[in-house]
Amino acid sequence: MPGIEKTAPRRALSAGRSSKMGLPGPAFALILIAPCLLLSVAVIGYPIFDVIRMSLFDVSRTGVVREFSGLANFAKAFADPVFLQAARQTVIWTVCVVAGTLLVSVPIALILNEDFYGRTIARTIVLLPWAISLAMTAVVWRYVVNGDFGTLNMTLAALGLPFENYPWLADARMAFLIEILIGILVSVPFTVTILLGGLTSIPESLYEASAIDGAASTRSFYYITLPLLWPFMQIALVLNVIYVFNSFPIIWIMTNGGPANRTDILITYVYKQAFAFGKLGNAAAGSMVMFAILLVFAIVYLFLTRAQGAKNDD
Amino acid sequence: MGKKFLAALIVGTATAAASLHSGSAWAKETVRVRVAEYSTKTGPFFQGLAEKFNSANPDIEVKIEHLPWPEMQQQLVSDISAGTAPDVSHMATRWMAGFAKDGALAPIEGLMSPGFADTFVPTYLDLQKQGDHTWGLPIAASARGLFYNKKLLEQAGVANPPATWDEAFEAAKKIDALGEGVYGIGVQGRDLDTEGYWFYSLWTHGGSILGPDGKSGFASPEAVTATNNYLRMIKANVTQPGVTGSSREDLQNLFAAGKMGMVLSGPWFNAQLAEQGKDVEYGISRIPVATTEATYGVTDTIAVLESSKVKPQAMKFLEFIFNKENRLEFGKLEGFVPVLKAESTEPFFTENPNMSVFLEMGSVAKFAPLFPRWEEMADGLKTELSRIYAGEVSAEEGLKQAAAKMDAILAEEE
Numbered sequence: 027m028p029g030i031e032k033t034a035p036r037r038a039l040s041a042g043r044s045s046k047m048g049l050p051g052p053a054f055a056l057i058l059i060a061p062c063l064l065l066s067v068a069v070i071g072y073p074i075f076d077v078i079r080m081s082l083f084d085v086s087r088t089g090v091v092r093e094f095s096g097l098a099n100f101a102k103a104f105a106d107p108v109f110l111q112a113a114r115q116t117v118i119w120t121v122c123v124v125a126g127t128l129l130v131s132v133p134i135a136l137i138l139n140e141d142f143y144g145r146t147i148a149r150t151i152v153l154l155p156w157a158i159s160l161a162m163t164a165v166v167w168r169y170v171v172n173g174d175f176g177t178l179n180m181t182l183a184a185l186g187l188p189f190e191n192y193p194w195l196a197d198a199r200m201a202f203l204i205e206i207l208i209g210i211l212v213s214v215p216f217t218v219t220i221l222l223g224g225l226t227s228i229p230e231s232l233y234e235a236s237a238i239d240g241a242a243s244t245r246s247f248y249y250i251t252l253p254l255l256w257p258f259m260q261i262a263l264v265l266n267v268i269y270v271f272n273s274f275p276i277i278w279i280m281t282n283g284g285p286a287n288r289t290d291i292l293i294t295y296v297y298k299q300a301f302a303f304g305k306l307g308n309a310a311a312g313s314m315v316m317f318a319i320l321l322v323f324a325i326v327y328l329f330l331t332r333a334q335g336a337k338n339d340d
Numbered sequence: 341m342g343k344k345f346l347a348a349l350i351v352g353t354a355t356a357a358a359s360l361h362s363g364s365a366w367a368k369e370t371v372r373v374r375v376a377e378y379s380t381k382t383g384p385f386f387q388g389l390a391e392k393f394n395s396a397n398p399d400i401e402v403k404i405e406h407l408p409w410p411e412m413q414q415q416l417v418s419d420i421s422a423g424t425a426p427d428v429s430h431m432a433t434r435w436m437a438g439f440a441k442d443g444a445l446a447p448i449e450g451l452m453s454p455g456f457a458d459t460f461v462p463t464y465l466d467l468q469k470q471g472d473h474t475w476g477l478p479i480a481a482s483a484r485g486l487f488y489n490k491k492l493l494e495q496a497g498v499a500n501p502p503a504t505w506d507e508a509f510e511a512a513k514k515i516d517a518l519g520e521g522v523y524g525i526g527v528q529g530r531d532l533d534t535e536g537y538w539f540y541s542l543w544t545h546g547g548s549i550l551g552p553d554g555k556s557g558f559a560s561p562e563a564v565t566a567t568n569n570y571l572r573m574i575k576a577n578v579t580q581p582g583v584t585g586s587s588r589e590d591l592q593n594l595f596a597a598g599k600m601g602m603v604l605s606g607p608w609f610n611a612q613l614a615e616q617g618k619d620v621e622y623g624i625s626r627i628p629v630a631t632t633e634a635t636y637g638v639t640d641t642i643a644v645l646e647s648s649k650v651k652p653q654a655m656k657f658l659e660f661i662f663n664k665e666n667r668l669e670f671g672k673l674e675g676f677v678p679v680l681k682a683e684s685t686e687p688f689f690t691e692n693p694n695m696s697v698f699l700e701m702g703s704v705a706k707f708a709p710l711f712p713r714w715e716e717m718a719d720g721l722k723t724e725l726s727r728i729y730a731g732e733v734s735a736e737e738g739l740k741q742a743a744a745k746m747d748a749i750l751a752e753e754e
Contacts, residue, residue, distance in 0.1 A: 086442040087712075089421020108723075173582055174521070174594060191521060193582020196529070197730075201585070284530050285584040286726040301414040303716045304438050306421075 074317070080310035087304025099311035108287050109312065112295040115202070116271065119291050123209035123273075124266045127217050128259060130210060135221035136251070149222075156215035164279035167208050171195060198288030201281050205289060208276050213269070217262045224258030225251070257330070264327040268320055292316050367399075369650045371657055372426035374405045376412045376640075378480065378674045379611060385673055386661075393660050400653045420444050420647070427648035428658065430479060433467055433641045438712040440475045446644045447473035451655040459662070463702070464679045467639050470710055476643030477658060480676045482606040483635045483701040484540065486628060487613075489515075490621040492522060492601045501602075501625040505544070505569050508602065508628040512578040515601035524578035526591035526603040527570050529729050533588050535718045536636050536708075538725055540604050540627050541566040543634035543706050550709055555750070558721060559736070559743035567728060567735035569630065574729060583729045596620060606638075607675040607698050624697045637705030639679075677702060713749050720745035 081099050084092040103109045138149050155163065170178050173193035182189035195201045228251065236246045274293045277283065283290035283298065290298075292312060300309035375386050383406035390402040405426065407415060413435060419425040420439075431439070439445050449457070457465060457474070464478040486508075488501045496514035512524025528537040539549070547562030557563060573579050580586055580594055592609055594600040596617035604627060613620060627635050644654045660666065664682045671678055671688070677698050678684045689695045708714060724738040733741075 087417065087438050088442050088444045089417070090442065172590075173585065174580070174599065175597075191581050193580075193585045196582025196585030198584075282531060284722075284726060285730065286723045286732075298719070301417055302719070303713070304417065305716075 077310050077313050077317070080306055081314045083307065085307040085310070087306065089306055095307070099307040100314075103308055103311045103315070106308075108290065109292075109295060111287060112283075112290040112292050113315075115289065116291040116293075119202075119206065119209070119277075120267055120271045122206045123213060123270045124263060126206065126210040127213040127266055127270075128263060131214050131217035131221055131262070132255075132259070134214065135218050135225055138218065138222060139225040152218055153215045155212050160212060160273070160275040161279060163208065163212055164276045167204070167276075168195075168280050171204060195281055196285065198285050201285070202289045205276050205280055208280075209270060209273065212276070213266055216269075217266060220258055220262045220265075221255065224255045228254045260330050261327070264323055264330060267323050268327070271320060271323075272316070368401045369399065369653050371400060371402045371428065371648075371650050371654050372405065373402055373428040373654075373657065374407065374416075374426040375430045375642075376409045377406050378409075378608065381673055382406060385670065389661055389666060390657075393657055397656070400650075400656065402657050420645070423647065425645050425647050427650055427654045428642060428644055430640065430642050431476075433476075433478070433639045434708055434710065434714050436468070436475055436641045436643060437470060437710040437714070439643075440470055440473070441712045444646055445475050446646045446648065446651055447475060448477075448644055448655060448658075449474045451644070451651055453659060456659055456662075459664075459680050459682065461679055461681055461684065461702075463637075463705070464639055467707060467710070468641055476641035477662060478639040478679045479642040480640040480674070481637065481679050481702075482608065482639075482677055483637050483698045483705050484536075484604055484606045485624045485626060485635065485697050485701060486602060487595060487605055487609060487622055487624050488602045489595065489598065489600070490623055492518065492598075496601070501623060502628050503626070505541070505628045505630050509569075509573060509576075509578070512573060512601060513576060516578040521599055523580045523594065523600045524602065525573060526586070526594065526600050527574060527579045527583045527729070528588055528591055529583040529586050529726055530722075531587035531589075534722045534725060536638070537588075537604060538567070538570070538721070539636050539706070539708075540634075541569050541630075543636070544627055544629045544632055545569065546631040548706075556717075556743040556746035558746060559739040563739055564735045565630070567725075567739060571728065571735060575731075584726050595622075607677065607695065610675050610694050624694055626697065626701060633704045635701040635705050637702065637707050639707075711750075711753070713753060717746040717749055 080089075080091065082094060082096065084095045084098075086092060134152060138145065138152065142148075170176050171194040173179060173191045173196075176194075178194070179189045179192055182192075194204060232250050232254075233246055236250060241249070272293055274297065277289055277291060277294055278297070281289045283294045293316070296309045296312040296316070299305045299312060373386070373390070375382060377383055383404070386404045386406065390404045393402055394400065412431065416425065416429060416431060416435075416439075425444070436445065452474075460478065461481075464481045465474070468474055468476045468478055486501065492515050493501065493511065495518055496511065498511045498514055502508035502511045508525060514524075515522060516524035528534050542548070542563055545562045545566040547560050547566055548557045551557040551560060570579075574583055580591070580600065588605070591600065591603050592605060592612060593616075595603045595605075595609075596613055598617070598620050613622065626633065642658065644651055644658070648654055661670075662680065664680060667678070667680050667683055668686060668688070670676070671683060675695070677695075678686070678689055683689070684699065689699050708718075711717065721742040724733075724742040727733050728735050728738040
């Protein structure tokens with residue numbers, strides 16, 4: 027702490043001095059960040075440019091860009107019933123995982139915000155799924171729900187339930203439900219972290235004041251906690267939409283989009299188009315559709331965080 | 341301290357530069373060879389071959405890269421488009437057609453030494469040909485057979501392994517009736533080779549992938565009968581539960597655990613059983629027949645890429661790995677069917693009952709067609725099979741959809 031206090035004024039001092047020496051502020055700043063900016067544009071911009079180009083051209087399976095084909099790739103994608111099915115399923119997947127995550131995370135964050143014995147351990151446990159790679163989580167769960175050798179059926183059978191060899195992933199609806207639940211499980215740590223940050227920012231004095239006024243704890247939850255937590259929930263919501271919409275490993279590893287494409291989402295559809303069928307043009311068109319959707323959410327996120335930043339500056 | 345460090349740095353740099361220089365003086369040609377792993381032994385095996393080859397050929401340096409199968413296709417596509425492809429690559433023969441069509445592979449008939457092509461069993465080398473060119477060499481070949489658990493068959497009172505599908509159905513019923521979590525026969529419904537499992541039934545019922553009119557044979561009356569052959573087993577509950585959730589590995593694991601009476605698989609399964617299914621006493625017989633004897637033959641290809649600048653050197657290494665001695669070692673290691681004429685007479689293949697059945701079935705083997713867009717056609721078929729096995733559509737209806745998809749792709753290609 028003292029370190030920060032010592033260096034902060036010095037930095038302000040030196041900044042003041044340089045502007046006094048007559049260096050043009052904004053232009054000089056721009057020059058200083060130019061290398062970073064160029065690198066970012068190259069690293070982020072080039073792949074986007076390449077995908078746009080591939081989506082508008084006829085592309086061979088080895089990535090050789092042939093003649094311009096206009097919107098033919100898009101037309102093909104929208105004429106493919108599997109693409110439309112995957113799009114529908116993407117909406118279901120995203121809505122269910124994100125809504126489920128928020129529903130689970132708010133109570134968890136509230137509990138973890140209370141002062142209780144072993145809170146640090148509890149917080150660590152909640153964050154643990156975050157530390158394991160998504161692919162690994164999916165592999166483990168694939169084994170857990172295996173009909174004949176999985177621990178889930180073993181446990182259920184030991185409890186006397188008729189699940190000795192129930193094939194969980196054979197039925198598309200059941201498989202999708204399981205994938206959604208795992209999706210929720212892995213999204214909770216991130217969301218809880220954001221919400222906990224939000225909860226710590228609510229001053230304790232508000233609760234004390236309302237308690238003095240005789241407000242019950244449910245009332246203070248609805249009139250203090252929820253409204254003040256809402257901006258953080260919005261951010262968690264938008265960021266989760268972006269992550270979940272694009273989430274590949276759980277579905278790919280557990281069901282590969284099957285049975286009969288019933289668990290395919292856009293990202294698995296695009297992957298199959300590109301790397302199993304060699305239709306890079308179609309895959310690029312599918313990616314562009316996803317990019318457009320995500321761009322909307324990214325703009326919403328920017329808008330939310332800017333509004334938030336402006337409020338904090340006041 | 342600082343000075344010493346500096347001195348060390350200078351000496352180090354100088355040595356490195358000198359060694360780099362002397363290295364380039366040799367002007368070695370580097371050949372990058374990528375192989376896919378059939379087992380954990382594949383990589384080290386080729387590494388060993390490369391070392392032998394390198395010491396015998398001081399002007400060539402072969403570098404082996406080995407990758408797991410599931411990553412091969414994606415990695416190869418990305419590398420070819422990025423211009424970083426290896427000189428030689430292993431691939432599934434069914435991808436080869438697409439790569440050849442797009443000009444990514446080099447024709448090798450002009451690179452091979454005279455007489456080399458004649459050392460191969462013609463069936464397997466012919467599969468690597470398209471148009472007027474040979475696009476690769478058959479690095480692995482396999483046929484499929486019926487694995488049966490001797491003890492379970494005996495307990496169920498089945499004297500001989502079933503020779504026909506009707507017998508197989510009856511045997512499956514009896515084995516399944518043993519209870520204790522034992523299933524009669526495995527039917528595959530997801531992932532790699534789901535369509536292959538269906539071809540066993542299709543071909544032995546006299547059906548074909550491509551009809552005589554050049555259109556899809558997926559919806560032919562034979563194909564419908566072949567599908568109903570599996571359906572009756574699923575409906576009678578003599579298969580494992582949840583066919584649409586079972587991959588090839590799932591079936592093999594059940595059989596290796598002694599929980600399944602019969603499963604159709606290939607010679608590689610011997611290796612898995614030797615490790616994980618030591619308690620399972622099993623035999624292998626020919627694929628049950630309805631009207632025609634057949635099996636699914638599959639080859640994998642190793643090809644030289646068009647982008648390679650060291651094609652003759654690459655071919656030299658390929659001829660080295662395809663000499664009789666090296667092939668035999670590979671065959672014993674991974675359990676594949678011989679692709680060289682000289683290998684086929686080896687006692688390892690002819691006297692071992694777990695290998696000879698695959699060798700015998702080689703003569704009735706049928707193969708998947710080499711269409712550049714075969715993967716898509718097979719995926720369409722897989723989707724419909726999944727719906728049929730789940731009981732959502734009838735065999736006629738589902739197969740009609742799969743055939744329509746295949747015909748649409750065929751029409752687009754022309």
